[in-house]
Amino acid sequence: MAKVLCVLFEDPITGYPKNYPKEDIPTIQNYAGGQTLPNPKSIDFKPGHLLGSVSGELGLKTYLEKLGHNFIVTADKEGEDSLFEREMLDAEIIISQPFWPAYLTEERIAKAKKLKLVITAGIGSDHIDLNAAIEKKITVAEVTNSNSISVAEHAVMMILSLVRNYISSYDYVVKGGWNIADCVSRAYDLEGMNVGTFGAGRIGLAILKRLKPFDVRLHYTDKYRLSAETEKELNLTYHENIESLVKSIDVLTINCPLHPETDEIINEQLIQKMRKGTYLINTARGKICNTDAVVNALQSGHLAGYAGDVWYPQPAPRNHPWRTMPHHGMTSHISGATLSAQARYASGVKEILECWFENRSIRTDYLIVQNGQLAGAGAHAYTTKN
Numbered sequence: 001m002a003k004v005l006c007v008l009f010e011d012p013i014t015g016y017p018k019n020y021p022k023e024d025i026p027t028i029q030n031y032a033g034g035q036t037l038p039n040p041k042s043i044d045f046k047p048g049h050l051l052g053s054v055s056g057e058l059g060l061k062t063y064l065e066k067l068g069h070n071f072i073v074t075a076d077k078e079g080e081d082s083l084f085e086r087e088m089l090d091a092e093i094i095i096s097q098p099f100w101p102a103y104l105t106e107e108r109i110a111k112a113k114k115l116k117l118v119i120t121a122g123i124g125s126d127h128i129d130l131n132a133a134i135e136k137k138i139t140v141a142e143v144t145n146s147n148s149i150s151v152a153e154h155a156v157m158m159i160l161s162l163v164r165n166y167i168s169s170y171d172y173v174v175k176g177g178w179n180i181a182d183c184v185s186r187a188y189d190l191e192g193m194n195v196g197t198f199g200a201g202r203i204g205l206a207i208l209k210r211l212k213p214f215d216v217r218l219h220y221t222d223k224y225r226l227s228a229e230t231e232k233e234l235n236l237t238y239h240e241n242i243e244s245l246v247k248s249i250d251v252l253t254i255n256c257p258l259h260p261e262t263d264e265i266i267n268e269q270l271i272q273k274m275r276k277g278t279y280l281i282n283t284a285r286g287k288i289c290n291t292d293a294v295v296n297a298l299q300s301g302h303l304a305g306y307a308g309d310v311w312y313p314q315p316a317p318r319n320h321p322w323r324t325m326p327h328h329g330m331t332s333h334i335s336g337a338t339l340s341a342q343a344r345y346a347s348g349v350k351e352i353l354e355c356w357f358e359n360r361s362i363r364t365d366y367l368i369v370q371n372g373q374l375a376g377a378g379a380h381a382y383t384t385k386n
């Protein structure tokens with residue numbers, strides 16, 4: 001029987017919820033692009049309940065224990081004395097979410113001698129050393145599409161929040177003020193601005209589609225050009241590279257994976273090429289941006305605002321400079337972990353596990369690494385160090 005180690009974020013400080021604001025969540029039929037939703041044979045949880053925290057157990061406990069597997073759930077993931085570090089030594093399967101990532105470094109992978117399958121409950125498998133997974137022939141899979149719209153909605157919210165100066169205006173009200181001049185001295189309409197995405201895959205394209213009705217001018221760059229039909233429908237301007245993109249826009253949203261090509265691609269030099277007063281929204285991965293370059297550009301006024309929900313490392317230390325830099329709208333990594341998204345990625349993990357234990361193929365769309373090479377979604381969007 002297999003040992004399945006699952007690293008999940010901590011329960012709410014008030015305890016596991018006894019009730020929720022809504023009784024249920026909408027049923028989504030299909031993803032944009034036609035991919036079908038996860039289709040496990042059954043689920044043992046109620047969609048709309050908190051699944052991603054330790055007590056939620058991703059809804060997997062009944063299924064795995066019925067099959068006789070040893071299922072261990074923990075939030076304790078950092079350092080050599082952590083439960084994760086001790087339990088991973090003989091785990092066959094490791095599951096974690098990017099929001100509270102179980103970092104699988106080369107060293108940890110070398111220690112986890114029985115490891116065969118790593119599942120990202122969500123999207124983005126950069127917390128796993130993919131080169132090491134390739135070398136050890138470990139399968140890496142994620143639940144592609146499960147929270148793409150969740151993130152797109154969050155990014156649109158953050159764009160509007162920054163441009164319209166929502167966050168500090170809200171603060172004045174809470175503090176009892178009525179400081180109209182303070183609030184509007186940094187507030188603009190989004191209408192007419194040039195907005196661009198670095199990466200126009202599932203999330204980037206969904207953001208572009210959601211922004212179209214705001215009457216903005218839309219731009220993008222990506223390794224793969226979108227169809228002429230899509231470019232026409234959204235009136236998109238395509239840029240050959242990110243340098244060209246950033247020179248033309250007022251708002252940049254980042255929507256590519258973190259991999260060797262994109263690691264700290266947003267650095268001081270690139271920020272200097274941006275228009276003064278650019279707003280930067282990063283819901284992709286913290287390490288795509290150089291931490292200090294962002295802080296310095298906000299302090300100098302070259303960037304007008306920065307928002308996002310991704311940091312490095314996660315959880316971010318209490319003294320991380322992005323917590324206190326000016327004009328930021330950061331949240332902890334939550335955009336892809338709505339209750340709606342959790343239901344989809346928990347179902348997707350269940351589907352992947354059913355395939356694994358029943359010797360059926362995992363969908364190509366879910367694969368990042370298989371048989372010692374990048375595969376499926378991973379071969380499309382990632383590169384390795386070499």
Ligand SMILES: NC(=O)C1=CN([C@@H]2O[C@H](COP(=O)(O)OP(=O)(O)OC[C@H]3O[C@@H](n4cnc5c(N)ncnc54)[C@H](O)[C@@H]3O)[C@@H](O)[C@H]2O)C=CC1
Pocket residue numbers: 122123124125145147148151198199200201202203204221222223224255256257258261262283284285309310333334335336337377380381382
């Ligand atoms: N904040 C959150 O909760 C979440 C964040 N994410 C992040 O968003 C990323 C994107 O997700 P999806 O849109 O679903 O992935 P996707 O694979 O559909 O799209 C990524 C796009 O980035 C492009 N790309 C990759 N490297 C590039 C490069 N060097 N230059 C230009 N384009 C490049 C790819 O061609 C692809 O079109 C994930 O990898 C993950 O890191 C994803 C889900 C949740």
